[in-house]
Amino acid sequence: MVFDVLTLFPEMFYSVLSTSILKRAIEKGKIKVNLINIRDFSKDKHKRVDDYPYGGGPGMVMMPQPIFDAIEFVKKQGDIPVYYLGPKGKIFNQEMAVKMSKLDRIVLLCGHYEGIDERVYSIIDEEISLGDFILTGGEIAAMAIIDAVSRLIDGVLSDPQSYREDSFFEGLLEYPQYTRPEVFRGMKVPDVLLSGNHAEIAKWRRQKSLEITLLKRPDLLKKAVLTEEDKKFLREKGFDI
Template sequence: MIIETLSTFPDMYESVMGASMMRIAQEKGILDFKAHDLRDWTHDRHRTTDDEPYGGGDGLVMKCAPIFEAYESLCDATGKGSIAAPAEPAQGEGAAASAEQAPCEGSDSDAAEQALRDASAAPADREASKPYTIFLAPQGRRFDDACACELAKQDRLLFICGHYEGIDERAYTLADEVISLGDYVLTSGELASMVVIDAVVRKLPGVLGAETGALDESFADGLLEYPQYTRPATFNGMEVPAVLLSGNHGAVDRWRREQSLERTYRLRPDLLEGMELPDADRAFLQSLSTEGR
């Protein structure tokens, strides 16, 4: 799988993507990851990616022109690792005000309008190389395990990450999907994209050490995962459940299933709503509901 990110702070990915399972996935050739700097598709001295919002208000809004131009460049790129950013502008070219000073009608407005027109007139034969493009925003689909599984089926993902007060609304026309991690606000889309990328890459065959590792995790079957234990069998007076030491694999499987059901019932009962369960599972949940009556 190819995963790319487009943002103003690409260095944020170095520690996360260079460690643990994300690093292993790349070393195994399962994942090809690249963090692109949105500033490489700007054309002014200050590499400006944001501007003041039309209509006034606090904060700065990310400009759509660099995003469209970067998107076009990434879509036109062919082959892994062959994606190149445009050359840096000459020192005296396209001088514009800094982000703090630039008005909405900046000196590079003509270039911005041209980028939007070029994006709208993209050639039809480029569709084959088009990445599945994701924005991270509060109005998006709530991210969950099912969404991670769907994204893991894609060959190429591109995450376009916002910052500051938000992104010019016109950029969202590039999105195949908009995703939200939840009802809270983060400093940047880079942080949110790291969470999504990690959850997706773990689904790829060969990434986890155990072939079925991802199948037993929380939410994989709609339930919370059962409790886990390891040595020592006794610690500070706390005992590992005897069934796990019994060697009876059938009993262990039943215990784990019931623990998963009980934990979900007590901590996340909303996950059970509308879920189709075998009769044995429903009977066990019914026994929990009648406890203490």
């Protein structure tokens, strides 16, 4: 999969893309990240990409011309969907990550300053936000999306089961995890995880996922894929379903 990142600060991505799972995914050819500097498309002799907002007000606004030209440059290579990382977009979630992971290529446009000229929206497919808070720019959001989507691409993780059991993959939060030692400062690993009984372990993990989701994010349960056994368990816990 190819990620075309349109940014004013490509250097922000260097460390992230040269470490851990993303580095290995790039080396294996599972993903490719093109860092495209929007300033390279500015027609201003000083490579200026922002200007004061019409009507007055604080801050600067990203000008349309460099962004239009940058997007059109990428789109010459195909009909590639363009996602703008901005505060007014849909909240990014695992469902969106899964949909993106099935595409061959996407453009991630990183906003900055007070945002983009409104006319840029005419060539954007969708605006995405990480949540109800403000970042200095879209670069950190783009990194999060690249990471979330990449790990869903076949061959990026050594074991596909890793992401299938992640929080949010089936609409539930993940069950508790333990590793060695068996006892640490008086706290013991649950007996069921040491039993070797895989059916009982799977049941325990499922019920713990349900319990944790009920406690921390009950809103997720309304959209989660639940079995009749799940529903019975939740009703016993007092959840109306």
